[in-house]
Amino acid sequence: MALVAGRKTFAAGKTLLLRAGVWLGAEAAARGGNGARRFVSQRVLVESDVTAGIATIKFKNPPVNSLSLEFLTEFIICLEKLENDKTYRGLILTSDCPGIFSAGLDLREMCGKNLAHYAEYWRAIQETWLKLYLSNMVLVAAINGASPAGGCLMALSSDYRVLADNPRYRIGLNETLLGIVAPFWFKDVLVNTIGHRAAEHALQLGLLFQPTEALQVGMVDQVVPEDQVQSTALSVMTEWLAIPDHARQLTKSMMRKATADNLIKQREADIQNFVSFVSRDSIQKSLQVYLEKLKQKKH
Numbered sequence: 208m209a210l211v212a213g214r215k216t217f218a219a220g221k222t223l224l225l226r227a228g229v230w231l232g233a234e235a236a237a238r239g240g241n242g243a244r245r246f247v248s249q250r251v252l253v254e255s256d257v258t259a260g261i262a263t264i265k266f267k268n269p270p271v272n273s274l275s276l277e278f279l280t281e282f283i284i285c286l287e288k289l290e291n292d293k294t295y296r297g298l299i300l301t302s303d304c305p306g307i308f309s310a311g312l313d314l315r316e317m318c319g320k321n322l323a324h325y326a327e328y329w330r331a332i333q334e335t336w337l338k339l340y341l342s343n344m345v346l347v348a349a350i351n352g353a354s355p356a357g358g359c360l361m362a363l364s365s366d367y368r369v370l371a372d373n374p375r376y377r378i379g380l381n382e383t384l385l386g387i388v389a390p391f392w393f394k395d396v397l398v399n400t401i402g403h404r405a406a407e408h409a410l411q412l413g414l415l416f417q418p419t420e421a422l423q424v425g426m427v428d429q430v431v432p433e434d435q436v437q438s439t440a441l442s443v444m445t446e447w448l449a450i451p452d453h454a455r456q457l458t459k460s461m462m463r464k465a466t467a468d469n470l471i472k473q474r475e476a477d478i479q480n481f482v483s484f485v486s487r488d489s490i491q492k493s494l495q496v497y498l499e500k501l502k503q504k505k506h
């Protein structure tokens with residue numbers, strides 16, 4: 208059943224389908240007697256409370272939960288499985304890596320690879336976003352670490368964001384700092400969340416907000432002490448799940464469909480744009496310099 212779901216997801220990406228198959232073969236699932244279920248994959252941990260109808264996905268791609276192609280493949284399959292299983296009405300997104308929610312796109316997937324790889328990678332990024340943004344489940348991001356760029360996008364695609372109060376946990380779309388440009392649909396999601404002027408400011412400067420600033424600008428909905436992030440996410444979830452599903456889902460779709468359709472209608476062109484942009488010599492150089500800086504930071 209899960210493979211069928213995977214096939215549907217990756218109808219346009221044969222390699223991803225194959226990888227998904229490998230992952231599904233390695234998956235282990237355990238059920239407890241108390242309604243708790245736990246799916247284990249290498250990079251994505253899914254815990255669920257069947258009785259409450261709530262699942263929690265923990266990103267587990269150390270050191271920084273970068274969105275590698277392998278991570279995205281596992282993540283998409285998990286999302287699809289949960290979405291298709293009517294047991295689950297709510298999903299909490301969080302991290303299993305201390306101090307990092309997600310470092311965003313994996314820069315190594317965008318450097319020194321061939322054009323077909325860039326296209327495959329970008330399709331997986333699009334697919335992940337569409338799955339998150341259009342999910343019928345209530346999505347709450349329990350942001351327990353830094354979340355630049357693609358990490359921020361995942362949080363912004365949730366219905367509600369709870370951020371741990373730690374000045375090191377900065378959040379934002381910092382693409383310009385890398386010498387690259389956030390795609391139009393990242394921009395659309397940010398505009399929908401914080402408004403046009405604040406988004407323009409944040410995007411041009413590549414701002415990474417500390418928790419109090421993020422709350423002020425509306426990028427997150429709540430900032431709480433670090434040890435209360437999960438419990439707050441859970442109580443927010445309970446509140447949201449009190450709303451009848453059909454009414455909430457139709458309302459969510461009414462609010463989000465136009466933004467998602469904007470990408471859906473030009474998906475192939477968006478892939479081509481990404482491929483030609485990222486494969487430019489100047490962009491490859493910028494990304495390599497940025498990666499090198501990250502590596503040298505330690506020394």
Ligand SMILES: CCCCC/C=C/C(=O)SCCNC(=O)CCNC(=O)[C@H](O)C(C)(C)COP(=O)(O)OP(=O)(O)OC[C@H]1O[C@@H](n2cnc3c(N)ncnc32)[C@H](O)[C@@H]1OP(=O)(O)O
Pocket residue numbers: 270271273307309310311312313314315353355356357358381382385387388389390481484485498501502504505
């Ligand atoms: C062209 C179209 C644009 C598409 C839109 C792009 C969206 C994106 O998401 S681009 C990625 C943006 N991400 C970032 O700018 C984050 C960069 N990373 C950091 O700022 C930090 O690593 C951190 C705050 C997330 C964590 O800091 P810290 O705990 O101090 O860890 P290190 O910096 O020492 O990193 C450990 C290790 O991980 C490597 N790494 C970090 N980020 C990435 C990444 N995004 N992709 C791949 N690898 C990453 C880093 O280089 C270190 O590697 P080693 O030196 O080999 O241990």
